[in-house]
Amino acid sequence: MAGNNTQLVSMLVQIADDHLILGHRLSEWCGHAPMLEEDLSMPNMALDLIGQARQLYTLAAELEGGQRTEDDLAYLRSDREYRNCLLVEKGNVDFAHTMLKQFYFAAFMKPFWQQSLNSTHKAFAAIAGKAVKEISYHIRHCGEWIIRLGDGTEESAARTRAAVAELHPYTQELFWMDPRHRSLVTSGVIPDVSLIASDWQSTVDRVFREARLSVPDVEYPLSGGREGRHTEEFGLLLAELQYMQRTYPGAQW
Amino acid sequence: MSSEPMIPLWEVFIRPRNGLHHKHVGSLHAADSEMAVQAARDVYTRREEGNSVWVVRAEDIVASDPSRSEENFDPAADKVYRHPSFYDIPDEVGHM
Amino acid sequence: MYSQGLLGANTDTDETEDFLAAFQARIDAEEKIEPNDPMPAAYRKTLIRMISQHAHSEIVGMLPEGNWITRAPSLRRKVALLAKVQDEGGHGLYLYSAAETLGVSREQLTEELLSGKAKYSSIFNYPTPTWADIGAIGWLVDGAAIMNQVPLCRCSYGPYARAMIRVCKEESFHQRQGYELMRKLTRGTDEQKAMAQDALNRWWWPSLMMFGPSDTDSQHSDQSMKWKIKRFTNDELRQKFVDATVPQAELIGLTMPDEHLSWNESKNNGEGGYDFGEIDWDEFWRVVKGHGMMNKDRIATRKKAWDDGAWVREAALAHARKTRERKEAA
Numbered sequence A: 001m002a003g004n005n006t007q008l009v010s011m012l013v014q015i016a017d018d019h020l021i022l023g024h025r026l027s028e029w030c031g032h033a034p035m036l037e038e039d040l041s042m043p044n045m046a047l048d049l050i051g052q053a054r055q056l057y058t059l060a061a062e063l064e065g066g067q068r069t070e071d072d073l074a075y076l077r078s079d080r081e082y083r084n085c086l087l088v089e090k091g092n093v094d095f096a097h098t099m100l101k102q103f104y105f106a107a108f109m110k111p112f113w114q115q116s117l118n119s120t121h122k123a124f125a126a127i128a129g130k131a132v133k134e135i136s137y138h139i140r141h142c143g144e145w146i147i148r149l150g151d152g153t154e155e156s157a158a159r160t161r162a163a164v165a166e167l168h169p170y171t172q173e174l175f176w177m178d179p180r181h182r183s184l185v186t187s188g189v190i191p192d193v194s195l196i197a198s199d200w201q202s203t204v205d206r207v208f209r210e211a212r213l214s215v216p217d218v219e220y221p222l223s224g225g226r227e228g229r230h231t232e233e234f235g236l237l238l239a240e241l242q243y244m245q246r247t248y249p250g251a252q253w
Numbered sequence B: 001m002s003s004e005p006m007i008p009l010w011e012v013f014i015r016p017r018n019g020l021h022h023k024h025v026g027s028l029h030a031a032d033s034e035m036a037v038q039a040a041r042d043v044y045t046r047r048e049e050g051n052s053v054w055v056v057r058a059e060d061i062v063a064s065d066p067s068r069s070e071e072n073f074d075p076a077a078d079k080v081y082r083h084p085s086f087y088d089i090p091d092e093v094g095h096m
Numbered sequence C: 001m002y003s004q005g006l007l008g009a010n011t012d013t014d015e016t017e018d019f020l021a022a023f024q025a026r027i028d029a030e031e032k033i034e035p036n037d038p039m040p041a042a043y044r045k046t047l048i049r050m051i052s053q054h055a056h057s058e059i060v061g062m063l064p065e066g067n068w069i070t071r072a073p074s075l076r077r078k079v080a081l082l083a084k085v086q087d088e089g090g091h092g093l094y095l096y097s098a099a100e101t102l103g104v105s106r107e108q109l110t111e112e113l114l115s116g117k118a119k120y121s122s123i124f125n126y127p128t129p130t131w132a133d134i135g136a137i138g139w140l141v142d143g144a145a146i147m148n149q150v151p152l153c154r155c156s157y158g159p160y161a162r163a164m165i166r167v168c169k170e171e172s173f174h175q176r177q178g179y180e181l182m183r184k185l186t187r188g189t190d191e192q193k194a195m196a197q198d199a200l201n202r203w204w205w206p207s208l209m210m211f212g213p214s215d216t217d218s219q220h221s222d223q224s225m226k227w228k229i230k231r232f233t234n235d236e237l238r239q240k241f242v243d244a245t246v247p248q249a250e251l252i253g254l255t256m257p258d259e260h261l262s263w264n265e266s267k268n269n270g271e272g273g274y275d276f277g278e279i280d281w282d283e284f285w286r287v288v289k290g291h292g293m294m295n296k297d298r299i300a301t302r303k304k305a306w307d308d309g310a311w312v313r314e315a316a317l318a319h320a321r322k323t324r325e326r327k328e329a330a
Helices: A002-027 A036-063 A070-075 A097-117 A123-152 A154-175 A179-186 A193-211 A232-246 B034-044 B065-076 C017-028 C041-066 C075-100 C106-114 C132-152 C160-187 C190-209 C221-226 C234-253 C281-288 C295-308 C310-329
Strands: B009-015 B022-031 B052-057 C262-264 C273-274
Touching: A002 A036, A002 A070, A002 A179, A002 A232, A036 A070, A036 A097, A036 A123, A036 B022, A036 B034, A036 C075, A070 A232, A097 A123, A097 A154, A097 A193, A097 B065, A097 C190, A123 A154, A123 A193, A123 B034, A123 C221, A123 C310, A154 A193, A179 C106, A193 B009, B009 B034, B022 B034, B022 C075, B022 C160, B034 B052, B052 C273, C041 C075, C041 C106, C041 C160, C041 C221, C041 C295, C075 C106, C106 C295, C132 C190, C132 C234, C160 C190, C190 C234, C190 C273, C190 C281, C234 C273, C295 C310
Parallel strands: none
Antiparallel strands: B009 B022, B009 B052, C262 C273
16 A cells, blocks of 8 residues: 555656646746737636646645645656656747647546546545546637637648647657556556547547648657656746745745 | 727626526627637636626627617606505505 | 627717716716716716726736746745736726727727837836735735725726726735735745845835826826716825825834835824825836836737737637638538
């Protein structure tokens, strides 16, 4: 059981990292959206994501014995210790790029949370119950935007295609089942993420069809985040995220 | 006039909970009805203000002409017989 | 044609003396004026100016605080700040909507802001170099804004009053989060205390300037009061703000950067109030006229967001058009 606990903490932190980093990127848009209505929609999603990250970090901190807090986990690790996938740390390019990134992630998380509703770990199942509603809205909102951008003007279609070309190679990492977490699947705590791929694919196909986009064949998938190997821009993200905690060690805010 | 193409204006109505009417809460801009409903949700229900949203294109609303408000609404003022207090009944009857 | 908004409608009124007197009588009777009611052109113009300035202030106001979202020192502070800045966007949206009922479009108003023609609150032309600035803005800037906004909930123009009721309801957490943040700093390390005092030193005077020129110099006050668009004068509101805020600073051990600040028993009709030093009106006008540290930066940032978003707005419209045409063709 002790072994299982370590694995669960590691898994929770990994999911939390995905949410925190994606929420961080999305929050960079606040005040800069293409229209005012979207300046309310994007922070709503960012608040959902950071909120989920907080719940997951808090649970992880509890399970590892209460020595650390959600903030210690969020702010005080080195880059190699963050286990978020590379997709979520990709820097903002334009609105199509951001909507697509959100959509790819949400299309993955929805089945993940749905299958976690019956987790044998009650506290984790409770987080899933709340998160699944939030993420369903993200799929809808971002999906509708992708349809409009993909099937909008020539420029919007070109930008959306460029975003697909750039981001699609990063999506396979979502379905990588870390062998360290395998026993959590066996004991019914988390779903097997490698089995989520088909569900994800059908969500993507449905929206892409309407958006008149084609799903690219990825010859060279990119990954590394799950093992702590990150992009260059991730270091800069951490510099910003951690600035206060690193500059004033131990201070309370 | 502005050179920017206009994104249509929508009026937003929210029902605070079942059993109540939808109530006008404000407006927003959206290119189509689906985005208008989503924007209404994001703009006007951040604090649990409701469980149902209606959006209506502002230009589709037909309203009474304010310059005719006297002929429209003043004639109702003296029809006191439409109100229960117009009728005398003995106190002994109690509530009726 | 007579919907909530008046875009494109003819709003001309024949401003005879009788008309103006009848309008003033409605105002004096505390009747609300609604979008399609006849109103003097100057009343409409004043409201458009006030409401759009107010809306622009909310939108530009997202920037100085937005500057700290990605650097907020804890997750709790991060979500609070993000939700607050988002609220400001919402307030801007409610206010643009209210302005639109008077026959201007949001696009028009946005272009006026970006061209530099329209004004917004000068306070947002000051920079936010430290985390404590987020506390100072919430506590002082939102505090001053609330002083202004609460009476606007009773403004004679219905849509503005209704928007303000919504805004005030939402604002109530903003000032509290700012004050809480400052209080936490004053109970922290010496560095944190110094950061809080430094932020107060920089924001105190600009927040007093937020109430606008002194009553003797304000060009808009009289008529706005008569029309019950405004309910208090600039100086009255400023005094209320000083009286409310000085004890709050004392409570958390901060010192107001004003050597002339002192309690005066006889102020406010004998209820007492604070005397305070002279505001540097040269600085006020300098920033209003566009020469503050961040004026150019703020407008450039808004303009970039608007320009970068053009293709998105065009795409949304194009898609709506295509969908309609396909439906008609089917």
